[in-house]
Amino acid sequence: MKLYLVRHGTANNRHIDPERKLSSFGGKEVQKTAASATDIHDIKPAHIFHSGKPRAMETAKIIADVTGFKGTVEKVSDLQPMDDPEVWAAKLESYCKDVMLVGHMPFMGRMAILLTDGNYERDLLEFPTAGIACLMKDETETWKLEWTTF
Numbered sequence: 001m002k003l004y005l006v007r008h009g010t011a012n013n014r015h016i017d018p019e020r021k022l023s024s025f026g027g028k029e030v031q032k033t034a035a036s037a038t039d040i041h042d043i044k045p046a047h048i049f050h051s052g053k054p055r056a057m058e059t060a061k062i063i064a065d066v067t068g069f070k071g072t073v074e075k076v077s078d079l080q081p082m083d084d085p086e087v088w089a090a091k092l093e094s095y096c097k098d099v100m101l102v103g104h105m106p107f108m109g110r111m112a113i114l115l116t117d118g119n120y121e122r123d124l125l126e127f128p129t130a131g132i133a134c135l136m137k138d139e140t141e142t143w144k145l146e147w148t149t150f
Contacts, residue, residue, distance in 0.1 A: 001027070003092065003115070003135045004045060005108045006063065007127040008055040029130040030059050033149050034066040037132050041147060043067050046097030049103060051079035059130070062100040073083040080105040085111040085120055108133070115143035123138040 009026030109124030
């Protein structure tokens, strides 16, 4: 099983756009990153989940379009910036097909470290905007970082 952790693209400034939707640049950077990663790594998520914030939802929809995802891009709980990654680590146990989570820092960085190292309180993997990290669960049920776009 693969887990794709995705940080949303660059958002508009809060003073210009209180909802912080993707900026024009942010939409383009997500499109470019998703296209490149799909070409190189053949991304095929079975599920795409996002935090519900406009910039995460827009990022998830762009990636769904680029990858040819046929399912529903779903808003879920527990993907906010400061949420506990252990909640999603437990939820992932019920999935056997590839999952994509689209959200925010520091959650994404803490999730990557929790799954690969176990101690997310000590460190995190820093994601740039529109960054994707692919983790793979091997036959021993151990998560390993397979590739990143950064």
